[in-house]
Amino acid sequence: MIDKLEYLMALARERHFGRAAQACGVTQPTLSTGIKQLEETLGVLLVQRGSRFIGFTPEGERTLDWARRIVGDTRAMREEIRALQHGLAGRLRIAAIPTTLAMVAALTTPYRERHPDVRFTILSRTSIEVLTHLENLEIDAGITYLDNEPLGRVTAIPLYQERYQLITASDAPLGDRETVTWAEVAQVPLCLLTPDMQNRRIIEGLLRAAGGDPQPMLESNSMIVLFAHVRTARWASVMPAKLAETLGLTDRIRAIPIVAPEALHTIGLVVPAREPMTPLTAALVAEARRLAKRLEA
Amino acid sequence: MIDKLEYLMALARERHFGRAAQACGVTQPTLSTGIKQLEETLGVLLVQRGSRFIGFTPEGERTLDWARRIVGDTRAMREEIRALQHGLAGRLRIAAIPTTLAMVAALTTPYRERHPDVRFTILSRTSIEVLTHLENLEIDAGITYLDNEPLGRVTAIPLYQERYQLITASDAPLGDRETVTWAEVAQVPLCLLTPDMQNRRIIEGLLRAAGGDPQPMLESNSMIVLFAHVRTARWASVMPAKLAETLGLTDRIRAIPIVAPEALHTIGLVVPAREPMTPLTAALVAEARRLAKRLEA
DNA sequence: TCCAACGATTGATTATTTCAATCGAGCGAA
């Protein structure tokens, strides 16, 4: 039964019987039959049948919700029992939006001090992807904005407020300033994230509100790329303060706080809203609360 | 997997492999093997092995908690999908303590108006049994005291306050009074419920607090028995007002409010604390809220 | 000491699951 529910979840992810089967480590007929068995036991069609996968029926969508829940609980049970025996061990899968990648280490490092047997997988993802992966139980936790997109069925732990800085060479325009305004930043050619990233959309919004028309000179979905360009002292960018600190500025590059308006966005940890959480996740949440307290001070 | 978890729950109920197997409709070896498979997949002993069933290991107890949750969710899923298709249908199992039996009809009757395809099983149980059955998912809802025993992981909907009355013949001692005190009632020989019932313990407590030493003339675990005796006009009893109303008094029998102190105990509906509830249960809770509002007025 | 109850074990039987191979419908390109 539970494996059939996993088939259903895989099908929802992949929207393709063959790939879903592959993801589950079975052949396509096995997955097909599994879904059909689910349909039989529930006495209702779950997927809209056509020549190819179209989508789920309303009943299928509801079943999918239950499947996520039941499968999640089953995994949590397994994990908890193992933790009772051998202490915390396993793999924690975390997805973070690019601007927060540098601070993941502030979470994982103390975690590892306490629980040396836990391994990590850290993925860079857009804020949308973070939420869908969380929904599908493909990750255990996400780090993303808490105050923009609707979050869904998750528990959120605020970590810090993202403040923006203009990163530019000291001999470039505005390079000698103590603070700058968004209106001023709007005049500078920038390197920014690609538009699928929420950070880009936030910054564009701020620039536009200040009367600018953002046409970035260069865009990338990688903060490393952006930073590497800025470091040459020939490009400028807007980055969260936390990130600029971590990446390290040279003496020719300055990070200048952008004020008027001072834009704040809350970054936090999100985990599936399940009571009780898996032990690995519960420990991560505890760590996040400690980190939030440290950052507050 | 899920059927193995059901085996575990049955074993917890019956505390006996053979009977648990019978309850699950399988033979004892099947259940034994099922439990052992669970132990293998979790990599931990779940039941303490001896020549006979002793109990669960700590890991077994935790697994049992998860089993209740997962099995409950699975049933809820089945039920919800069926409700989506054919409307509310199925069987609602309710256990009620004896003093509330008469008012169950006030819940089931309007429920049936709305959902004619739902069938009912109503069991008379002690307040303790109500809670354990609820825990084991053997019933969908209970009706019991909300303010005495610890309730556990349930959602409670208060229905009404139980007020006590002396039920006695009009020509018996105290039979001509408008109100009586507990101290006076303590002087009268009574028919009461057996001591395993919470109502008996409550009334005994009140009588003792008023200086009495309750030695009931007759005890039974059935309110029908008590009432049948009272109806002969040769016995007296203490009953909640609601119950006495329903059972119907003759002109020779009076129900006299007992005051000083006026003892109030809250009666309510209790259902498993699961989010979301099964559709049948959710509808019952809605009905209970409506009933509570009606009774309030 | 013996007995009765309980749960584990065994071995045969049955049911289920799985997969490789194949089929057939539907869609797009020529």
Place this chain on the structure above:
DNA sequence: TTCGCTCGATTGAAATAATCAATCGTTGGA
């Protein structure tokens, strides 16, 4: 229209797992 391709359903054989009747070994109580 026809061809070719992709996708999901179907089929039948092989492997795997579940189940049961029968029996065994232990243990606690008469």
